[in-house]
Amino acid sequence: xSRFRRAKQEPNVNIPGVSRAQGxxxxxxxxxxxxxxxxxxxxxxxxxxxxxxxxxTYEEKTLSAILRICSSGLVKLWSSLTLxxxxxxxxxxxxxxxxxxxLLALSGNSRELVLD
Amino acid sequence: MATLRRLREVPRHLLVCExxxxxHDKSRHRHLxxxxxxxxxxxxxxxxxxxxxxxxxxxxxxxxxxYFVKNLPLHELITHEFINTFVKKGSCYALTYHTNIDEDxxxxxxxxxxxxxxxxxxxxxxxxxxxxxxxxxKEKKPLKFDFLLAWHHTGAEESRMMSYFSSYGIxxxxxxxxxSTASELQCPVLRSGELGGAPGAACSAPELLDWLxxxxxxxxxxxxxxxxxxxxxxxxxxxxxxxxYLCTITGFIVPEKIRLLLEQLCRYFDEPKLAPxxxxxxxxxxxxxxxxxxxxxxxRKGGEHLYNFVIFNNQDYWLQMAVGAxxxxxx
Numbered sequence: 001x002s003r004f005r006r007a008k009q010e011p012n013v014n015i016p017g018v019s020r021a022q023g024x025x026x027x028x029x030x031x032x033x034x035x036x037x038x039x040x041x042x043x044x045x046x047x048x049x050x051x052x053x054x055x056x057t058y059e060e061k062t063l064s065a066i067l068r069i070c071s072s073g074l075v076k077l078w079s080s081l082t083l084x085x086x087x088x089x090x091x092x093x094x095x096x097x098x099x100x101x102x103l104l105a106l107s108g109n110s111r112e113l114v115l116d
Numbered sequence: 117m118a119t120l121r122r123l124r125e126v127p128r129h130l131l132v133c134e135x136x137x138x139x140h141d142k143s144r145h146r147h148l149x150x151x152x153x154x155x156x157x158x159x160x161x162x163x164x165x166x167x168x169x170x171x172x173x174x175x176x177x178x179x180x181x182x183y184f185v186k187n188l189p190l191h192e193l194i195t196h197e198f199i200n201t202f203v204k205k206g207s208c209y210a211l212t213y214h215t216n217i218d219e220d221x222x223x224x225x226x227x228x229x230x231x232x233x234x235x236x237x238x239x240x241x242x243x244x245x246x247x248x249x250x251x252x253x254k255e256k257k258p259l260k261f262d263f264l265l266a267w268h269h270t271g272a273e274e275s276r277m278m279s280y281f282s283s284y285g286i287x288x289x290x291x292x293x294x295x296s297t298a299s300e301l302q303c304p305v306l307r308s309g310e311l312g313g314a315p316g317a318a319c320s321a322p323e324l325l326d327w328l329x330x331x332x333x334x335x336x337x338x339x340x341x342x343x344x345x346x347x348x349x350x351x352x353x354x355x356x357x358x359x360x361y362l363c364t365i366t367g368f369i370v371p372e373k374i375r376l377l378l379e380q381l382c383r384y385f386d387e388p389k390l391a392p393x394x395x396x397x398x399x400x401x402x403x404x405x406x407x408x409x410x411x412x413x414x415x416r417k418g419g420e421h422l423y424n425f426v427i428f429n430n431q432d433y434w435l436q437m438a439v440g441a442x443x444x445x446x447x
Contacts, residue, residue, distance in 0.1 A: 105438070
């Protein structure tokens with residue numbers, strides 16, 4: 001047998017967006033919104049805002065998405081989205097459900113098991 | 117500068133990848149499956165497959181039952197009767213339900229030795245040790261939790277758990293099963309001997325694990341590098357399979373049933389198949405206090421502890437074990 005270890009470098013973030021005013025309607029809009037968050041919170045420095053970000057999935061029905069960002073950008077993205085209070089003039093809130101460096105871990109969440 | 121550095125830090129996590137063959141005497145596959153006790157989600161993927169065999173289908177439908185009981189006093193799990201009825205006659209598993217391990221008290225029952233060794237206790241129920249343990253669970257305000265329970269045994273006493281805890285309103289549950297097929301699925305090309313991949317010839321084990329996550333999350337696999345929304349794509353080299361079978365089982369699933377699934381998936385290649393490999397992935401409960409055996413598991417920003425088998429048609433396999441920051445290293 002042979003083994004190797006690797007410390008993963010790219011956390012994934014599972015985020016449902018609660019948008020009361022139907023602010024975010026598509027993955028493209030979510031991406032633009034996330035970029036504008038980062039830009040705003042980095043003091044409008046374009047260089048800092050340029051972290052590669054992927055919207056891996058976006059489900060309009062549940063308003064939830066899986067975002068992928070490099071590990072060094074996790075704190076910035078998470079705090080930016082958490083602090084976002086409105087979009088296009090309407091109130092909204094983002095809640096981070098799961099964070100993991102392993103995308104497979106985001107396909108199931110034992111904390112969502114409902115039995116009662 | 118120190119603040120900026122701290123902002124860029126993420127907790128450590130580990131992915132251990134190993135390869136072996138099911139025929140090797142020293143293969144650890146059985147041991148690793150059997151010592152991962154609290155399993156929430158089991159899924160497998162079979163490329164080039166549109167219909168599940170009868171044997172696999174039966175196994176999938178028989179991964180349960182498990183049980184749910186509310187407000188069960190903790191001392192009930194250390195009584196002489198409980199130990200004799202369940203602990204000594206099979207493998208008994210329990211985990212508190214909806215207790216977050218980073219916030220709440222959590223209790224777990226492991227099938228073998230536990231920090232309060234139930235087998236040892238049961239030898240002398242008059243001992244001071246037993247009295248002390250029993251007193252601590254009952255004194256003043258007895259500790260009570262909602263529990264998930266499961267019992268694996270070889271006897272025919274199906275509803276023993278139901279009758280034993282009937283006064284606590286125990287409920288029997290079946291795991292949820294989701295079956296689907298994917299069409300025109302891009303799959304990575306793998307070589308069983310090349311865990312780290314080979315440039316231009318085969319993908320690596322970590323790439324395969326990412327891809328598997330993308331498939332089970334329904335992510336797009338063929339984005340262009342300049343796509344505004346996502347740049348993720350299937351690792352290369354890849355092939356497109358006409359059909360792939362996906363199955364996901366969620367609940368409180370015992371290791372013995374997972375072992376049976378693994379063995380059946382190994383037998384998939386007893387007859388010639390188009391598929392070069394199949395995968396079996398298992399995710400543990402985020403709030404289990406242990407990952408493998410008594411290795412500590414915790415929840416930092418995430419509570420992942422999962423493993424994935426890639427089973428090749430020559431009986432070679434890859435095993436990947438992944439844990440998060442507050443975990444001991446996988447075995």
